[in-house]
Amino acid sequence: MTKTQDIIDLDNEFGAHNYKPLPVVISRAEGPWVWDVEGTRYLDCLSAYSAVNQGHRHPHIVRAIKEQLDKLDLTSRAFHNDVMGQFLKRLCEYAGFEVALPMNTGAEAVETGIKLARKWGYEKKGIPKDQAEIIVCSENFHGRTTTIVGFSTDPDAHEGYGPRTPGFRIIPYDDVHALEEAIGPNTAAFLVEPIQGEAGVKVPSEGYLSDVRRVCTENNVLLILDEIQTGFCRTGKKFCFMHENARPDVLLVGKALGGGLYPVSAALAARDKMEVFKPGTHGSTFGGNPIGAAVAIAALDVLENEKLDERAEELGSYFISELRKIGSSKVKEIRGKGLLLAVELHKEAGPARSYCSRLKEEGILAKDTHGQTIRFAPPLVIDKDELDWAISVISRVIGE
Numbered sequence: 453m454t455k456t457q458d459i460i461d462l463d464n465e466f467g468a469h470n471y472k473p474l475p476v477v478i479s480r481a482e483g484p485w486v487w488d489v490e491g492t493r494y495l496d497c498l499s500a501y502s503a504v505n506q507g508h509r510h511p512h513i514v515r516a517i518k519e520q521l522d523k524l525d526l527t528s529r530a531f532h533n534d535v536m537g538q539f540l541k542r543l544c545e546y547a548g549f550e551v552a553l554p555m556n557t558g559a560e561a562v563e564t565g566i567k568l569a570r571k572w573g574y575e576k577k578g579i580p581k582d583q584a585e586i587i588v589c590s591e592n593f594h595g596r597t598t599t600i601v602g603f604s605t606d607p608d609a610h611e612g613y614g615p616r617t618p619g620f621r622i623i624p625y626d627d628v629h630a631l632e633e634a635i636g637p638n639t640a641a642f643l644v645e646p647i648q649g650e651a652g653v654k655v656p657s658e659g660y661l662s663d664v665r666r667v668c669t670e671n672n673v674l675l676i677l678d679e680i681q682t683g684f685c686r687t688g689k690k691f692c693f694m695h696e697n698a699r700p701d702v703l704l705v706g707k708a709l710g711g712g713l714y715p716v717s718a719a720l721a722a723r724d725k726m727e728v729f730k731p732g733t734h735g736s737t738f739g740g741n742p743i744g745a746a747v748a749i750a751a752l753d754v755l756e757n758e759k760l761d762e763r764a765e766e767l768g769s770y771f772i773s774e775l776r777k778i779g780s781s782k783v784k785e786i787r788g789k790g791l792l793l794a795v796e797l798h799k800e801a802g803p804a805r806s807y808c809s810r811l812k813e814e815g816i817l818a819k820d821t822h823g824q825t826i827r828f829a830p831p832l833v834i835d836k837d838e839l840d841w842a843i844s845v846i847s848r849v850i851g852e
């Protein structure tokens with residue numbers, strides 16, 4: 453038996469079976485590359501769902517976490533620590549918001565946005581007690597908590613976990629008229645992803661986000677953008693909303709904010725919205741901790757110093773135009789923005805997972821989603837030669 457199989461058996465014996473990973477066991481990583489326990493090298497084309505935009509183990513971020521580990525661990529928010537404030541200032545300046553509330557995982561940032569919207573709805577908009585409604589989109593992915601999966605339309609995500617938390621209304625994605633019709637006097641917020649990543653990189657029509665921004669403003673409804681996957685340069689701008697100047701009232705971030713080293717998330721907003729949170733009304737033991745704060749500052753440094761937004765824009769447009777040249781009858785659609793791309797295959801071409809297995813044999817790790825779609829989202833530090841190699845492999849595997 454191989455080392456790989458031993459480790460997979462161990463995972464299967466002692467772990468819950470809530471994932472079905474590709475049979476590869478990774479034990480080392482650097483930049484856009486990972487190595488398995490047998491020493492085989494792969495190009496990472498998932499980037500932990502865009503949590504490693506800066507590349508694996510970026511030296512600047514590794515240095516920051518090591519230095520912080522020698523100084524201070526955890527204080528909780530019962531006391532101040534000397535790093536959190538610098539982190540929040542840096543994040544607010546980077547994103548162009550006044551204040552931020554630090555959490556750890558993406559789902560916690562989403563829960564923070566939901567709580568903020570409801571409280572704002574009652575205290576500022578005058579929605580009657582317990583009547584606040586939040587509009588969301590079909591095929592959304594916002595995380596795995598009970599409340600969040602309650603408004604998922606993916607049966608795998610929500611079936612068996614009822615009763616669903618009330619107060620959510622689901623409308624079609626990329627349909628601004630549906631939004632206008634769904635808004636009522638008790639609507640507190642519209643929660644939406646600027647590109648639906650987990651749904652298979654669904655890019656809305658041009659103008660959708662700016663239309664949504666206008667409709668929310670006209671109706672005094674908060675626009676909450678979940679940029680946990682699309683944020684931090686992935687789509688070719690610092691944030692995806694910047695393609696259309698559709699600045700949200702509440703911005704939810706996570707994943708790459710932790711530079712692939714540590715879970716760090718946050719909700720950002722204007723002061724007059726965030727002030728609905730009073731001492732004791734929301735929080736997290738680990739949110740804003742010094743280790744995460746130091747990592748996030750370094751993660752933002754890398755995005756800015758290496759101009760990863762421009763890099764994602766440039767390499768992304770090149771990548772998509774090269775993929776479009778494949779010209780295989782198996783390909784139904786190729787879509788994406790920046791370095792968040794997907795190839796959707798026709799049903800007759802067979803399941804996307806079998807292509808992911810082939811790609812793995814050829815040294816590329818990519819993830820299938822929703823049966824027919826393969827997502828390609830390499831770390832943004834990938835260089836042109838590495839990308840060219842990936843394109844040749846992908847073209848061969850899909851074309852054959």
Ligand SMILES: *Cc1c(COP(=O)(O)O)cnc(C)c1O
Nearest residue numbers: 557558559593594595678680681
């Ligand atoms: C990954 C993701 C989340 C959830 O983040 P976790 O850190 O897994 O809780 C929420 N929204 C979007 C768009 C995501 O991609």
